[in-house]
Amino acid sequence: MQAERQWFHETRAKAVIQALKGNRINGYFVQNRVNAVEQVLQLIPNQSLIAMGGSMTLFETGIYDAIKKGNYNLIDRFEKGISQDEALTRLKTGLTADIFLAGVNAVTEQGELVFVDASCTRVAPILFGPQKVILVSGCNKIVPNLAYAQERIRHFVAPANARRLGRKTPCAKTGKCEDCSSPDRICNATVVIHKQAFEQRLHLVLVGETLGL
Template identity: 40%
Template sequence: MDFNTSWYFDKKIERTKKALEKNNYEVYVVNNVDEMKEKVLELIQDKSTVSFGGSMTLVNSGILDELRKKDIKLLDRYKEGLTGDEIANLYRETFFADYYITSSNAVTENGELVNLDGNGNRVAAMIFGPKKVIVIVGQNKLVKDLEEAYDRVRNYASPINAKRLNRRTPCCETGYCLDCNSNDRICNHYVVTYRQNVKGRGIVIIVKDELGY
């Protein structure tokens, strides 16, 4: 990324950070994935209970592997050999976790988190339950406003995730949302978080890199 492009994203990050802080979030800006992992491990106390949402940002960054080495109780939904019932129980245990780590489908320059879920367990935990929620977002997910966020979530992130999950939905054929009624639809719960009501509960880490969808 050249100097001018970096300048453009720095300005967008600056506006977003200021708005998030106004909305009661604790915000950290890091330069790369390695710095992000250091910050997450620094924030999470030993012996605590930690859960996380389904997210390619978490999977591809390697933060989950680092968490598995840490002295914590990790509610690991990707642990080999888990049954469907065991995974569902982990989703429920998440509400009592000390920390919940996830990403956001989009973050506006007004400090709003915008997410679209299939089952709703991710957005539910972001809203209520875990004592602290750590949201990791690459600069590619920062958008101007709710209109741009909606377009990004419906016509970019959702079709890509549906394709990744091998869903039989129209968007996997067209590459954009047709607001279908398919049984395989993953766009079931659209949530806009305008503000974190408990100051300090929400922590946003913005990475100056492209992460996730």
């Protein structure tokens, strides 16, 4: 079963990487999370100023720990004990970092990247600012097209993340989207990157495992 799963992930990922190329987005397939750390570090020069978006994948793969231990300057918005004001200051500083690392919520077979965000602190630097953006995703996030991406986000990613983060939204209780107007709403913005203007800016590492939500 594991062999078939691996074959499925790899075959789909390779097709997506071809599509990404046509969109001026650089794609990489790696078998597992250990290889994902190696691939990401290869893309980052020593001493780079690095910022990160909220992403379970960056923690699950060990990328966050590797960056912390490495020869880099991390603007660490996840540091324990910092105030909300300090976290906000770090988020703003991250808008002009050399490198921005984040996850993605869905990747279409046409090579489009789809994100949902509550406050846009993740999507803002992905769209503009940092010189290089490196995204990491499990192959479980590959979907046939944008309609599937929207379904995935509204009916799985947003409710599960709302629950994880303790948001007071209907979906965090029922597991279903009710298109709420809650101040805690987690899906205030949905962003699709169809293509990239600058060829060497956007990189997506696809990992042959189930990662994140």
